[in-house]
Amino acid sequence: MLFPKSLKIGDTIAIISTARKVTTTELAPSIAIIKSWGFKVVLGKTIEAESNQFAGDDALRTADLQAAMDDDSIAAIWCARGGYGTVRIVDGLDFTKFKKHPKWIIGYSDVTVLHNHLCAQGVASIHGQMCLELDRKSQASRETIKEILFGNFKGIHYASNGENFGRNGNATGTLIGGNLSVLYAILGSASEVDFTGKILFIEDLDEMLYHIDRMMQSLKRSGILGKISGLIVGGMNDMRDNTIAFGQTANEIVSAAVSAYHYPVCYGFPAGHLNDNRALIMGADVLLKVNGTECVLEYK
Numbered sequence: 001m002l003f004p005k006s007l008k009i010g011d012t013i014a015i016i017s018t019a020r021k022v023t024t025t026e027l028a029p030s031i032a033i034i035k036s037w038g039f040k041v042v043l044g045k046t047i048e049a050e051s052n053q054f055a056g057d058d059a060l061r062t063a064d065l066q067a068a069m070d071d072d073s074i075a076a077i078w079c080a081r082g083g084y085g086t087v088r089i090v091d092g093l094d095f096t097k098f099k100k101h102p103k104w105i106i107g108y109s110d111v112t113v114l115h116n117h118l119c120a121q122g123v124a125s126i127h128g129q130m131c132l133e134l135d136r137k138s139q140a141s142r143e144t145i146k147e148i149l150f151g152n153f154k155g156i157h158y159a160s161n162g163e164n165f166g167r168n169g170n171a172t173g174t175l176i177g178g179n180l181s182v183l184y185a186i187l188g189s190a191s192e193v194d195f196t197g198k199i200l201f202i203e204d205l206d207e208m209l210y211h212i213d214r215m216m217q218s219l220k221r222s223g224i225l226g227k228i229s230g231l232i233v234g235g236m237n238d239m240r241d242n243t244i245a246f247g248q249t250a251n252e253i254v255s256a257a258v259s260a261y262h263y264p265v266c267y268g269f270p271a272g273h274l275n276d277n278r279a280l281i282m283g284a285d286v287l288l289k290v291n292g293t294e295c296v297l298e299y300k
Contacts, residue, residue, distance in 0.1 A: 001119075001122055006151030007039065016045075016068055016078075024047055032135075044065075055081070058089050062092040082107070082108070086113040102123045111178075116177075116186060118282070120193050122283075124282060125283065129145065141276060155297050157294055166265040167290065180204040181207060201233075205235070225258055232271075233268070236250035237274065266290045280297075
């Protein structure tokens, strides 16, 4: 796995949008935070661009990300906003130069497409808060990204609230995953990773509970859940149900799907569509430790 170089004060971060449209005004508070860390900021052509819900058409979004990937003056790329659209451009990207000189790409949710595509290409990336609303998230959401960028990140210790830990144990493996709905959508594509021996992270937002079950059953029937060495479940927020209740929460659905396996499982991990959306290094080798009092994710 290739790991981008750590950044230093004075380096330049490019902000681009691979998905939904966004304005400079909306990004202003986050840009101020990034500059306060000592970085310079450049805005891609997708910022202020508009094509219906997208930040410009597919061609513009592809070209904007490609330019940032290949520009030697850019030290990292921060995706501005999620929504939907990254899957429409990923196959048009050329990673030849990028793999020779990798740089951190930051984002989550819809950017799960990129995280998994990069892992399949052998490049690590940062699953973390989008640039938009960085100022509204927890301090840990910001600081964990900052620590990774500066090369100071060690891992996450998360204390149990008495409900969040499903199955104790220790496991090692490469960290992969992201948004469950996006993971489900890219199965069978060039962006799918080899799940064997991996630590899988999943999170989701605003889904029907039966949709969560459908996706988990797909992961089970395809053999994916039987291949991984550990499971981390982040935020499962604002789930919806039919008039006739499904009868299980999202975490209960996940628990039932993995009940036949014996690897450690952590629920309620502080990452995903949460105020406390802590950064993760996708593609990193990690040690996952789950017990009755805490979940620990350490980078090896």
